[in-house]
Amino acid sequence: xxxxxxxLLTVILxxxxxxxxxxxxxxxxxxxxxxxxxxxxFVEDGKYVGFDLDLAKEVAKRMDMEFVAQPIAWDSKxxxxxxxxxxxxxxxxxxxxxxxxYTWTDAYMNNDQIVLVNADSGIEKLADLAGxxxxxxxxxxxxxxxxxxxxxxxxxxxxxQVDSYLNAIMELEAGAVDAVxxxxxxxYYQYDAAGGNFTILDEAVSSEEYGVGFLLGNTALRDxxxxxxxxxxxxxxxxxxxxxxxxxxxxxxxK
Numbered sequence: 286x287x288x289x290x291x292x293l294l295t296v297i298l299x300x301x302x303x304x305x306x307x308x309x310x311x312x313x314x315x316x317x318x319x320x321x322x323x324x325x326x327f328v329e330d331g332k333y334v335g336f337d338l339d340l341a342k343e344v345a346k347r348m349d350m351e352f353v354a355q356p357i358a359w360d361s362k363x364x365x366x367x368x369x370x371x372x373x374x375x376x377x378x379x380x381x382x383x384x385x386x387y388t389w390t391d392a393y394m395n396n397d398q399i400v401l402v403n404a405d406s407g408i409e410k411l412a413d414l415a416g417x418x419x420x421x422x423x424x425x426x427x428x429x430x431x432x433x434x435x436x437x438x439x440x441x442x443x444x445x446q447v448d449s450y451l452n453a454i455m456e457l458e459a460g461a462v463d464a465v466x467x468x469x470x471x472x473y474y475q476y477d478a479a480g481g482n483f484t485i486l487d488e489a490v491s492s493e494e495y496g497v498g499f500l501l502g503n504t505a506l507r508d509x510x511x512x513x514x515x516x517x518x519x520x521x522x523x524x525x526x527x528x529x530x531x532x533x534x535x536x537x538x539x540k
Contacts, residue, residue: 311351314345326376336527344514359449362374373499374497375497379494379495387501396470397468398430398468398490420456421465422453428466430493434490497510517538523536
């Protein structure tokens with residue numbers, strides 16, 4: 286009898302423990318990002334870091350969810366969303382031109398598509414790209430901006446598409462291409478890191494806004510993220526994270 290009672294107690298304790306563990310496990314908030322897109326999302330010392338990831342991590346905390354950073358191939362983001370491998374795309378994701386393809390938060394940052402060239406290239410304005418080889422990331426807003434500007438793109442000798450902006454910059458450094466069209470935020474990060482080896486043209490190709498993109502129709506999760514972002518703007522957390530990365534508040538929510 287004692288053995289039976291002891292066995293029953295063990296089963297009860299185990300069941301209680303499993304129930305407690307089950308209750309403690311939080312729902313995951315899986316954020317898809319390009320891991321070669323500094324300073325928004327990238328790898329440093331074997332860890333995923335970046336401005337957008339810091340924002341997403343704080344949002345997950347406020348939603349009482351477990352933050353999961355999930356690197357994705359940028360040109361596979363639609364498939365990742367539709368298969369529900371990720372909950373959102375949050376990595377310098379341009380709203381403009383994609384307004385009807387995703388469910389969006391309000392824009393939290395402005396951005397330009399600019400042109401990065403080698404400092405000694407002699408290229409000073411957009412007109413100087415005539416006859417040049419220009420590089421851009423596949424399925425990027427930079428590519429969309431060029432596609433929408435045939436008057437400029439038709440002057441190029443060649444438009445080259447690569448998998449990531451880091452590869453594009455390597456092509457530029459190697460002299461394989463003459464210019465890279467890319468996000469201003471990333472370009473200035475690379476410009477500072479290169480110590481003056483690059484030049485950013487004064488003329489922008491286009492202007493745009495960043496937002497968090499969800500599978501079309503997923504308004505429930507979008508609304509929770511939007512609420513958290515608005516709270517972060519109101520209590521100064523958004524500004525603090527921006528200052529940590531950019532030494533100024535460049536966010537736009539609540540402004």
